[in-house]
Amino acid sequence: DVKVTQSSRYLVKRTGEKVFLECVQDMDHENMFWYRQDPGLGLRLIYFSYDVKMKEKGDIPEGYSVSREKKERFSLILESASTSQTSMYLCASTLNGGYTIYFGEGSWLTVV
C-alpha cells in the first residue's frame, strides 16, 4: 500500500513562529503536493514539486515556502505563522503520468 505520512496531526503555534510540516511518501512518486483545505474553499494548491529540488507555485504560495531535498520528502514551511494560516494542510503524491492521488491524513494547524 502506498503510504503518505504527515509528521504532525495537530499543532498549535503562536503568531510569528516558524512552522515546519513534513510529508514522506514510500512509493517513489515523482510528484508531491501541499494543499490547504478550508470549508467552502475546497483544496487550494500551495506548492507542487515534480522532482527533487524542483517546485512550482500553486494558487496561494504567499507566506509559504517548500523544500524537496530527497524524492520521498516534501516539507512545507511557514516562515512567520499568522492566524490566517489556521487550516487543515494536506500532503499528496502521484506518479508522473498517474491519475490516482494519494493523500496523507492531514495536519490541523492552529495559529494563536
Added chain:
Amino acid sequence: GDSVTQMEGPVTLSEEAFLTINCTYTATGYPSLFWYVQYPGEGLQLLLKATKADDKGSNKGFEATYRKETTSFHLEKGSVQVSDSAVYFCALKTNTGKLIFGQGTTLQVKP
C-alpha cells in the same frame, strides 16, 4: 493561470432524481480532467477521469464528458441514491503534473 470552477452547493435531491454538477476550467495546453469524491469522514477518491477532448469518463453510474469547446466537464448521474451523499471535487492536471481542484460541491440525497 490554471483554475477550476464548480457550481456552488449544497445540492439537495430526492432519491432517484437526476444529478448535474457543473464544472468549467481554464488551462493552457491540454489538461486531463477528473472528478473526485469525498464521503463523510473519508479521504478523496478518484471517481472518473478523461484525458482528451470528447472522452467520456464513467464509474458507478456517474458520467462526465470532456468538452474542449466549452471548457467544461459536468458530472451527471441518472438516478442518485442516498449513498451518493458526499462532496464532489472537479480537478484538472496540467502537462507538468500540477493537480488543481475546484472548491467542491456538497450533494445531499434524501430518501
